[in-house]
Amino acid sequence: MLSIILIISIILLLAIGFFLTRKGTTFISVLAPDDKKEMATKTILSFGKATLALSILGLICLIINQQTITLIFISLMMVISAIFSIKLAKQLS
Numbered sequence: 001m002l003s004i005i006l007i008i009s010i011i012l013l014l015a016i017g018f019f020l021t022r023k024g025t026t027f028i029s030v031l032a033p034d035d036k037k038e039m040a041t042k043t044i045l046s047f048g049k050a051t052l053a054l055s056i057l058g059l060i061c062l063i064i065n066q067q068t069i070t071l072i073f074i075s076l077m078m079v080i081s082a083i084f085s086i087k088l089a090k091q092l093s
Contacts (some may be wrong), residue, residue, distance in 0.1 A: 002070050006062050009077065011056035020048030031092060039091050047084045054080065 020027065024044040028037055054077055061073045 006058060006070055010055050013051045017048050017052035017055060022072050024048060036091055041075040043087050043091060050080055
């Protein structure tokens, strides 16, 4: 069960990472006002790179197949997502 969740999260992380690194400016043009686009673009690109790194780390966790390491990975994924959300919210407000 845990490996299925890990596979789904790896696929989602890869998709989000590629979308944010390739099309991050499109995403920013919808969200950010003109004066805050540069800082928000940097945040989006850094999060895109972080999600790609997390997907690679997830593949390693999938190969190792240890429950404790997988749960630590899922926790780390949630913490990085929360940090990104807080940073982006501060920059857009």
